[in-house]
Amino acid sequence: xxxxxxxxxxxxxxxxxxxxxxxxxxxxxxxxxxxxxxxxxxxxxxxxxxxxxxxxxxxxxxxxxxxxxxxxxxxxxxxxxxxxxxxxxxxxxxxxxxxxxxxxxxxxxxxxxxxxxxxxxxxxxxxxxxxxxxxx
Ligand code: UDP
Ligand code: MG
Numbered sequence: 001x002x003x004x005x006x007x008x009x010x011x012x013x014x015x016x017x018x019x020x021x022x023x024x025x026x027x028x029x030x031x032x033x034x035x036x037x038x039x040x041x042x043x044x045x046x047x048x049x050x051x052x053x054x055x056x057x058x059x060x061x062x063x064x065x066x067x068x069x070x071x072x073x074x075x076x077x078x079x080x081x082x083x084x085x086x087x088x089x090x091x092x093x094x095x096x097x098x099x100x101x102x103x104x105x106x107x108x109x110x111x112x113x114x115x116x117x118x119x120x121x122x123x124x125x126x127x128x129x130x131x132x133x134x135x136x
Contacts, residue, residue, distance in 0.1 A: 011024055014116055028076075035078060038077070
């Protein structure tokens with residue numbers, strides 16, 4: 001089944017810092033995604049902890065939240081047919097060393113933590129994550 005979906009994408013601090021935002025946005029557009037909302041923000045560690053609450057019990061939680069709040073990020077709502085899975089495919093594996101040729105993380109990711117982009121992993125999480133950043 002295919003349907004037009006929305007998903008949340010984040011260009012993480014490592015990529016914003018290296019001025020890769022425009023290049024990454026153009027990759028999304030080239031791959032048929034429409035950027036229907038976007039903003040550049042810097043979040044607090046407390047906000048990062050809330051956003052990544054599903055990872056609360058993981059050993060990397062604290063560092064992950066420090067990292068996501070360490071510098072400006074670009075949060076975007078992307079839209080496309082089957083956007084959630086399509087974005088996950090375009091991003092590549094969490095660890096850039098395992099990411100498939102041509103994926104964003106393979107191209108730009110520095111390490112398993114500084115992997116340049118975030119993308120929602122399910123319809124339910126996409127909805128929650130879009131609301132988290134774009135509910136005003
Ligand atoms: N992460 C990390 N160490 C790990 C696994 C994940 O630092 O061993 C970070 C990484 O930045 C990743 C984020 O935690 O993007 C969320 O992890 P998840 O497993 O949800 O990966 P993703 O959905 O981002 O591919
Ligand atoms: Mg995830």
